[in-house]
Structures are given as C-alpha cells and as structure tokens.
Amino acid sequence: MPPTRPDHHPSAPRRVLYQHGHVHSPTTAHATALLVDGATITWIGTATDTPPGGPTPTTIDLHGATVTPAFVDAHVHTTATGLALDGVDLTDTPTLGHALDQLNRAARRRPGQPLLGTGWDETRWPEQRPPTATELTRAAGPVDVYLARADGHTAVISLTLAERSRAPHAPGWLGDGLCRDDAHHRARTTAYHDLPRTSRLDAARRVRTHAAALGIAALHEMGGPQVSSADDLADLLTLARDEPGPAVTGYWAGDLATALDLAAEPGLGPVGYGGDLFVDGSLGSHTAALRAPYHDQPTHHGQLHHDADDIRDIVLDATAAGLQTGFHAIGDAALDTVLTGLHAAAARLGTATIAAARHRVEHAELAHPDQISAMARLGLIASVQPAFDARYGGPDRLYTTRLGTTRAAAMNPFAAYAAAGVTLALSSDSPVTPLDPWGAVHAAAHHHNPAARISTADAFTAATRGGWVAARAAVDGSGQLTAGAPATFAIWDTRPVRRAEAAEAAADPVDAAARTRPVCLRTVLRGQILYDRL
Template identity: 25%
Template sequence: MRKSIGFLFLTLFFFACNPKEEVDLIVYNANIYTVDETFSKATSIAVKDGKFVEVSENNLTQKYKSKDLLDAQGNTIVPGLIDAHCHFYGLGLNQQVVDLVGTKSYNEILEKVEAFQKERQSSFILGRGWDQNDWEDKNFPTKDKLDEMFPQTPVALERVDGHAYLVNQKALDMAGITDKTVVTGGEIVKENGKIIGVLVDSPMAMVDAVMPKPDRKTQIQALKDAEKLCFDYGLTTVNDAGLHRSTIELIDSLQNTGDLSIRVYAMVSNTTENLDHYLEKGIVKTDKLNVRSVKVYGDGALGSRGAALKAPYSDKEDHFGAMITPMDQMEALAERIAATEYQMNTHAIGDSANIVVLRAYQKALEGKSDRRWKVEHAQVISEMDFDYFKNGIIPSVQPTHATSDMYWAEDRLGEERVKGAYAFKKLLGKAGTVALGTDFPVERVSPFLTFYAAVARKDLENYPEGGFQIQDALSREETLKGMTIWAAHSNFEENEKGSIEIGKWADFVILSDDIMNVPEDNIPQLKAEQVFLSGEQVK
C-alpha cells in the first residue's frame, strides 16, 4: 500500500514539475497530408508563433495546452495551397470592370457593357474575359456595334487570355492607331484592309498608354478583393506573374500595416525601369513578400493565334504568330539576369517561342547551378525539345488551360503537333518537378479545378470520355505536390512553406472532403472550409 501511495505521489510530482508546454493552436482528430519528403500522414498539429512546432500521429492535446483547440472531426488538412502562376492584382482590378467571363456571344457582351455603363457612367469603359472560341461564330468580333453604341466614349475589352483587346474607334483615335500604323510583336487585325478593332499583343500598349490609371483607393480595393477570393479557395501564397514596382511597393506597405495578409511571390515585369531598380537592389524578402524574379513575355496566346509556332497555324495559312521579345533580346536579357541572383520566368506558348527561351536559358546558365528558372506555360513543345527541361529548368503549367483549349487546340496545331501540347506528365518526367497554377483571371481561381484538370483531363461535363490526352495526366500525389511543395521549391521557399513540417509557417487548409480519395467527379465540388495563415484563421 505504501508503495502504491509513493508511486502516485511521484507521478503527481512529475507532472507538477513538468507542466504541458503552452502553444497558440492545437488541431487534432484530423486527416493530415503533410506533403513532406515521404508524403506521410498525421492526425494532430501544434502551432506557436505562427509556425508548426509539432506534427504527430498522436493527439497533441496530451502533450501541449492551448486556449485555442480545434477538433477537425476527421476532416482532411493539406498545406496552404500555392498558385504558381496567376495575376493576383489583375484579378482584383477585374472586380472593378465589366466581367465578360463566360459570355456566349458578342451580343451578350454588348448587353453587359451597356448595363455596366448605365450604372457607372465611366469616362473610359473597360472590361475583360471574352473568348470568341466559346461562341457559335468563332471569328474575332468587330468594333462596328461598339462604335454605334459609344461614339464618344472609348471602350477597351480585354480577351480572357490578356493577349488581345477589342476596342472602338474612339479608343483607336486616342491611341493614334490608324491603318498605316506598323507594329512588331503583335497584330492590328484587319479585314479587307480595314481595322476591325482587335489588337493582339504589342499594339495593346498604345491603348494602355491612354487609359486612365486606377487611383490608390481603387488599387487597394483591388488587392483586398483579390485576397478575399484567394482565401475563399484555400490559396495562401500567390505568384503574381508580372508586377510593376509601384504595385509591389503598395503590396509591401499593406502587408506591413496588416491590411493585406496573403503571401506574394512577385515576378517583376520586364521593363527598363523595373529591371534597373530591382536587379541593382537585389532580392527583396520578407515573411510575406518575395521579389527575386523577372517575368518576360516570349510570345502571345494560342487562342488569339499570337503564340509563335515553328510551322504555320493549321487553321490560318501562312500565319506563325509572333515573338513579343525577339530572340536576340531574349538572349541578352537572359545574360543580364543570369549575372544577378534573380530568376527568369518566361511566358512561352508556341513551340518556336519555347525553343528560343530554352536555348537562351541554356546559354546564359552555363556553369551555374540551382537557378530554378521557369518556363511559364511551356504549352506546345516539339518532341526534340523536351530534353532541355533536364537541365534544371522548371515547367510552370496551368492544367485548366488544357481543358479550356482542348475543343479547338487541334484546329490550331494539327493532329501531330497537338501531341506535344499540355504534356504535363512528360514535362514532369524530364524536369522532376512541375509548378502548378491557374493563370487567373484567364481561368477561374479555384485550385480544385486545377486539381481536377490535372488528374482527370476533363471539363465539368465529364468530356471527353477517358480524358484529353490522358497519358499526360498527373497522379493525385503529383498534383498536390505541384500545388504545394514543388511550387514552393520553384520560389526558393521550400524550407518555409509547402508542407506541414516543424519549423515551417503554419499555413494550412481544412477541406470539405478527402482530396486524395474523393471520387474523381466530385473533385470540382471540394471546398476550403477553413484556411489558416501563420496559424491564424483567415477564412
């Protein structure tokens, strides 16, 4: 009896002398995919000072104490999702203009623009999201009806891919564009020698120059609107593919004051002013902002036939698309960036643009290691060119582009050339990683649509049966890695985010269902039920 009493006393004494460590948050009873090196699972996490302090298969409430306990009730938790290629600021600005995404005809566009103008009475009407490939008449629209409706008010409506404008005559006049205007790196589309109002790539800048610039209040509202949309879908880091210095500094300012929380990997837009500043300044890194890359445009988009191809478009005789950044400039730019710590991330859609970019990378990076330069989109690759990705080049791809373009991609490329398009699995096999994004607002924000497009290669109507070029589908594990740890690696941030591991930021998402096991057709309906950034709930 005395021994029993003594043992009890010692036990109580031990626990009294060894109280539970206090942490800020404990989540338990969860189905956690850590996405660590072995893709291990856990059931409980403890968070302190914004970072994971323990990840365990045991209930950590037995080891730690916290005022904030969360019973996950068996729900699935994944690392905070990363969109490796998007236009975060652009998404926010789009909330301030006419939303044309999903329009099924030119007449529907005109109705939306008319309704917007009745409400807003804008001095310069802006909109974005039209795609003639979704219409019964797949030809480019013309400006005639816009001229009738708005003879004195300039109108500029951006195509969904961001590589074409439809403008009216007033906007053309303000920009100084006439039938004698000569451009390189794009096209002023004409029919029978007459300008129809569609501008592809480089001439768009002439209209940009006369557009009213959003004031600071509008810019701030745009960033906040974009952040809310991203948090709603479980995105905790966004890679904005092309920002100017003023916007980057505004983001930094708002993050410092706590008015903006989302983590931003900012690719600096390729302008003389931006490069002169940032390449000289060096990497800019805080807990929420990372500026260490330059976004370059190689060519245009396939949907507007601006992508640069080695052979003519199959549906437009003698038309090859165009390089926005010519080969000699691409090589010189690569050499300049390679001499700094900055990463080069280049938009390349067509097979001609891709080989120009890949060769420029190979030449500039000779003798250099672990530079992690990216090809953004890597959309159409010739069979002979895939091996360039063995050299440490990272393909940054957007799975929903495949399922958006699949209806007409073969028309543009032909039966043989389309086989090297949207080849995510093959790219992964060569590069060892892929970084996955959406390119929103070109595509929808939802990372669950990204996941579905990557693994099923189908649209939301379950088309096509068996999946589009299904041999290039990714597994669920590969897809989740591409949206977390591989995306973080592509940003040089794999030691601070991208997986649920001790010492990393406590960015995580509680999902409505098990993303790794839910029936394939149910993936698009997944929801981010709760979202945490540095252990703080943001949704």
C-alpha cells in the same frame, strides 16, 4: 463564425491544437491532429498519439475536416483579375449579343466611367467574330472601353480609347477596334494608367480576399510594362506586406533596375526579373511562335518578340544579380529560343550555376521530348495552367483548330515533365482562367490526352509545394505539413466524400477531396488566419 476578410482577421492564439480531422502529411500516415505554435507546425500525430507538453493550447475540433497545405497560384495578374471580379467578365457569355448586353449593363451601373473587361472568345460564339469599336460605343456610350480577349494577347477597344492611346498608329492594329502586339500594349497601358490608385488597390484587396477563401495562401504576380506598371506591382507588394492576406511574390518583366529596386525595398519579399516576359504570344491570337505553321493559317508561324541573344543577356544579368528570371513561351519555336539563350548563358557560367538559379518558363505548352530533357538539365521550373487543357484541349476545340490533331494532343505534357524531373507549379494565369486550385488539380489529373496525365497526388504537390519551389521559397519546408514547417495550411469540409468513402478519405485525404469541390473552412499563412468559417 462568419468568413473573415484578410484585412479583418481575428488574432490567432499562439498555440492551437487541431484534432479529430484528416491531416495530409508526408511523414505521418493517418494523421488526425496537428499542433501550431505561432508561425510553425510543431507536431503532427494520430488519434493514439499524445501531443508534446507545454503551455495549454487552444483546442479546435475539426469534426472530420481535412487539413492540407494551402495552395499557391504561381501565375496571376492581380489588378486585371480584381477588375474582372467586379466588372466586365465575358468568360461565360454564350454569344456576342450577350457580351454587348453585359457591357451595356455595366455602363448603366457606372455612367461615364471607363470600362475594363476580359474573357471574350469569338471561337465560342455563334457569330465567330469579336465585337467592333462601333458596337462597343453603341453599348457603352462615348467612354473608354478595353476588353481583352480570353488569352490576354488581343483586345477590342472603343473609339475614344483608340483615339487617346493612338493604338491605330502602332503595329498590330487590325482595324475596327481590334488590336494586338504594340497597338494592344498602347491601348492596355493607356486604359490601366488612367485607373485611380484607389481602384487598383481595391482590385488587389478583392483578389486576395477571394484567393484566401479558396484556400490559396500565396500568389505569384506577373507584372511588366506590357501588362501593368511598376507602380502597380510596387503597390501590390506593399499591400501584401502591410495587410493580412496571401503572400505575393512579384515578377517584373521590364527593366532590371526596377526589379532590383523592388527587391531591395524592405519587406516586399522576393522579386524576380522577367517572369511573364513575352517571347511569343498566344495560340488564340495566332501569335504563339511555332516550328511548323498554324493548321488554320498555313503560311503563318506566329511571332517571336525576343531572340536567343536577348534571353542569354537577361539570364546572365539576373543570375549575376542573384535574381530569378522567367519567360513566357507557349509555342515550340519560342521554347527553342528560350533554351538556346539559356544554353548560351550556361556556356559562360556553367550548367550547375544556371540550374541552381531555378529559372522559370511560363506556360511551356508545346514542348517536345528534347526540350523537356533540356529543361530538366537546366533546372528550369514549368509554371503551367491545367485549365488551359480543360478549356481548349480535345477534339473540335481551339488547340485542334489552331494546330491540328497531332500537335494538339501533345499540348501541356504534364506527365513527360514529371517523368523528366522538371518541377511543375500549377497556376491559373487569372483572369485568363479563374482562380480555382482544386480545378487545376483535377484538370492536370484528367488531361484530355491520357498519356499526359499526372496523378492527383503529383498534381496536388505541384499546386502547393511546387509553387513555393517555383518562388525559391521552399527551403523552410513550405508546402508540406511536417513538424518544423511553416503553419501554412487550409482546412476543408469534405464530408460528402467521407460519408461514402470514409476509409479511403482517412488513407488519402487529398485524393478523396479532389473528387469533389471541397469547401474551404479556414486558410492560414504562417499561423495567421486569412479566411475563416470554421
């Protein structure tokens, strides 16, 4: 059967019995079968068990395939990801020259059209510098060009976009097309504002189709005035309501009124106030806020965009409105600010009230033991990106360059979070790193610092159930395969593993699958088939 797009899916029969597979269930060891009735799993059993009676189900022979909970990516930027999937993605370009050649090819494919892209990282190029506005114009012609750095906190823009956005007149203009902070926000806002609505919707559909093919059944969209627009978030949530595909939980890092309006719109699902609310920036752009200065810029500590009073007020407003909130904090000084604000809110409302709200910290990469303990007491969820360590961690890589050996080794302390009882939710921050859930599981279990690693089982839980917990949507059992839970799962071809280690695969299908890159055969969300090649 050819793969199905989320917007062209077959109607799922009401009762489906999947059998002769490896089913990853916390309640049934060595499970080989599960019965789905509509949107719910009604039974899980072994080869010797008999399914419950009732109307005759449609039977599907799994032929040894593995069934797991579907993945959740807990931090994405959908429009930017969709544009990168079909546009200028410079992530793997080996040199500056290759990047400019790729831009030139894109310009020839779309003559006269604006070009938006992402993924460049000058530290990976032999030239050790970003492109200039003049080089962009030479490669693409006199059109708007916006190319975000891999971390999303710096960009290089063309001469025409610089003029239209007036970015050179804002703080953060570094010259020759390079911009960050307010200048970057001006450039990005102008570039994205001019995208036709149809282009944004096409980008969203592209991402949801791609995610479903990777076994992802839910996405957390991090919107905000500095990264997208309220219309962009509203359109995405409406699309997710009206068209089949992965569920979308939206977060708005702008004004409370917009978040409340979106949350009140029928069928748009949960909406958070905050999420990717920038308390600091990124290490790559030297804008993450640090207690001690940067190793490669000894007089610079990064930048804070909010103080503790701001954090306190946002938490109080969100909690009073019944909304979840969250904060982007990469550096330890940024995390100090977030925690100080949360403690001030807890002093007014009580720690139990704050903990029950399950607020979030996005990234939380440079966290010390005292901060991790505070996060646990406050019930905070850490939305983390293991691919960051896989890409930037270790000797002679970006984190060591920016922070030195000792601090770099302490980045992304997954094991310490888990030991303290902080809920982890794995994510990609796509397009900063690609949608790749199995890659995230592998990276969390193979952190460059062995002391920071978590088990494959814990990493998988963080990539599945952790995402539902992070969206305050796990009360119905989402994220695990048990009787009575929503029928949200993915089916995987793991036969290369099973041939060599069949007994181990039967005992622990997730651990066996994580050793390879399993091929997704079907993705199901509450009984609805999102993707199918079974």
